Amino acid sequence: MTDMRAALYDRYGPPEVLYEGRVPVPALARGEVLVRVHAASVNGGELHGRAGRVRLVTGRRFPQRTGIDFAGEIAEVDASVAGTGLREGDRVWGILPRRFGSAAEYVAVRPRQISPAPANLTLVEAASLPVGTTAITALRAKARLRPGERLLVRGASGGVGSVAVQLGKALGAHVTALAGPKNLGFVQDLGADEVLSYTTTGPSDLGAFDVVLDTVGTDHRAFRRLLSPGGRMVAIAFDVEHIAASGFYLLASAVHGPRRVRFFSGNPRHELFAELTRYAESGAIRPVVDTVRPLAEIAAAHRALEAGGVRGKHIIQIV
Known part of the structure; x- marks a missing residue:
């Protein structure tokens, strides 16, 4: 052929x-x-x-x-x-x-x-x-999420978000998930401790978090303010309509201040897929x-x- x-x-x-x-x-x-x-x-x-x-x-x-x-x-x-x-x-x-x-x-x-x-x-x-490798890199390698920490997942019903909710629980975190109103029950079934609708819950309605995983790509500044001292935000999405301003802000936040923003370019290798395979085969x-x-x-x-x-x-x- x-x-x-x-x-x-x-x-x-x-x-x-x-x-x-x-x-x-x-x-x-x-x-x-x-x-x-x-x-x-x-x-x-x-x-x-x-x-x-x-x-x-x-x-x-x-x-x-x-x-x-x-x-x-x-x-x-x-x-x-x-x-x-x-x-x-x-x-x-x-x-x-x-x-x-x-x-x-x-x-x-x-x-x-x-x-x-x-x-x-x-x-x-x-x-x-396979996009679960992004969640593993974000939470385990970049944010270094620890048992007992408070994790916020934006876009929790999507491809990366749905894996991040499950992985966050597997790593021992308290998981708060933001999703659309029609998907709240679905995300709760994934294991989230608290599920909130993004249509009725804004950043000002939320408390402090040790880690914020953003899969949406908007309002980075507002969600960064939710980080507790020493907190970490991992952004895997950008608003392409405002990529210059958003990218500059994230770059500056990665260097300055006690509430750091991490970002990375996904290029997973064999070892990361092997780890994801173990999580999948264990049912986590x-x-x-x-x-x-x-x-x-x-x-x-x-x-x-x-x-x-x-x-x-x-x-x-x-x-």
Whole structure:
């Protein structure tokens, strides 16, 4: 087989620019493995890419691709990878580094960018969880969340937020979650100690927190004020309409003052996926799938995520 199905778009614009087309199957470079993708999820960064909001990064060459994470089976292994123990047929999951393209039948990656998928999950379920590596990095590595601390999760019903609520409880924190009014019961079922609607609860209505995880990207200043002395805020989203001001504020806050803001660029390696696998197989973190659609309905999946109110992840099933 020389070509494969993939989600493509020929110009920046609304979800309707997306379509299912055909592109060449990736040619394996030395040290790579070819993964047959069973499923991928839709992430907020892909919406910005497709809409042209980050065209300084994505450029003007078309057609362009979409999709960041994936779950599937190894289809081919380069000879130089033989010593890693990876074999054809192994179930794996991962995230493409610094590029889009996982919404397709095949992806080529290096072994450090994948890990065995959880044995207790289907590959469609597994495709909802790779962004959990972001939650692990944010809470454990950046915020260094400790047992007994108070954690606030903004956007608690989304892909990262729903994992962060579960992980926060697994790490022994008291978790307060902000979500939409229709998702309060759903987030409480994830284990949150307190669930509040963002439509009726503003920063001024909240108390102090040791850690704030922001997956929304707005009002950073107001939520930073909620931090107790020595508190930490981790922001994984930015308001792209005000990226310059927001980025400058976060950079300054990371250096100055007792209430620090952390930020990071996600590029998870094998070890982080392996840790996420352990959490999933132990039951501490479970997958949350909002909808499952075929590749031909990629535009509908983007439209649904833009509409908001998501519970977990929108999944694109390839196989």
